Amino acid sequence: MMSKVATTGQRLKEIMNETGMKQVDILNKSLPFQKSLEISMGKSALSQYVNDVQEPDQQRIYLLAQTLDVNEAWLMGYNVNKIKIDAETYIATPSPTTELPYYGTVSAGGFEYASVDPDLMQVPTHLIKDNNSYFILKTNGDSMNKVIANGHYVIVQDIRDGNYTLKNNDILIFKSGSEYTMKRVRKTDTMLHLEPDSYINEFETQSFEINDCLDVEIIGKVIYSFREFN
Template sequence: MKKNYFCENLKYIRSSLNISQKEIANHLKLNPSSYSNYENGRREPGIDALIKISDFLNVEIDMLLTKNLSNNPNFLKDIQNKVSNDINYDEKIKDINLDMCKNILFELENKKRKCLSLINYEIPKKIKEIDNLIKYINLYNDQDVEISEEISSDIINFKPKEKNIEYRSINLIGKVSAGNPCYAFEEILDSFNIPSNLLCPSKDYFILKVKGDSMNKIYSPGELILIESTTLVDNNDIIIAIIDEEATCKKVHFYPNEIALIPQSSNPLHKVQTYKLIDVHISGKVLGKLFDYIKNE
């Protein structure tokens, strides 16, 4: 009767490849305690588990059960790369899925803010405009108006020319820290009209109020700043960054695996903050002081 070498072979292969019991159990979608029992000989695997292990190690079931593989060191070379690559691939897939979930969550938050903007500001504003127009029309209808045909054709010559400027209403949506990150903005506090010719018609914008002094060489505490909503920024741009649902205003510099948020302050207490790329979401690029845009109208 042939000896069953299964538990010895399994332990030999795993330990030789420097793979933990938890790693191989997770990859095979087996309970870690069940896998441990297989190696210790306290339990024999069922046919389904045996097929999974055989496929993963690329070793025939008969060899796992009846051959003493520890006497054949060259055998490991045939499976080492396959097993290591499979496990590393699983870890990469987990990281990719985590990134996708974070991106989807952030897009949903953006849509939520836009919907709140419509509900809290844009729709009530339009209703108010319609109400004012109705009042004006009713007032006009209540008056006795006499028009002289003699002068009506020339009255346009006496009407003062109006300055033909179009505006965009941009929302002030809270405060942003110019020190450590503060809670990310979402509440609409006010709105400002900015000449449309100073803005790109295909881009979105918002306004924030600076808090703190870590950017006081450029923006004073309490100053309003105009931001272009974008994730496309370059080194040395002033950006709005979100870390763990909190927002901050900083100068940015990118490294291969990290992002540095750099204060522009006369206060030496403020230091450069460095994060992993995956931990920072860029919400916008600061264009400048709101006052500089309003005064150009």
């Protein structure tokens, strides 16, 4: 059974120590892959990944795995073989899956209505932890496209049981009335800020006074994003 034993930052540092590569070398080596895969990655983003400030999304994991010629799951920190397996010569054993409720789209812009009647989707069991409630949403919009592209699915941990401690920079699902949105969160002593993370400058931070945001409810924390290829 796969389990996570390291962070992506630790894996990147391991490669750098083994090869003598620096961050700039990884970035330069990635440029042809960025062009062919149409996946961008800048100097600042790579530095955040190496130093575990931010986890790369699935697109950047794929980009880095191709650049460094390593297994994606290994790069994510799982206890698997580091060597990338050729898909044409490897017959994979199907991974155990778990069925999660899928509630349709969630806005990555302003607050929008989301369905309350879920379908079901299968996801690899290793992506979730036991004893927690999860559900799936599909991103609608570009306000988070630096980390979660429009059309990507997100696995959300339901945190309405009260055990969650708000951390700045977490990506959360918020509810206001019957409408929902997905944003990074930043909290000060007096304000709650819902911040976009986009390559498009038109999106603005939504700010609420702590003492006057009773109608804004935190529903869940985004723990994983993925794209489905049909």
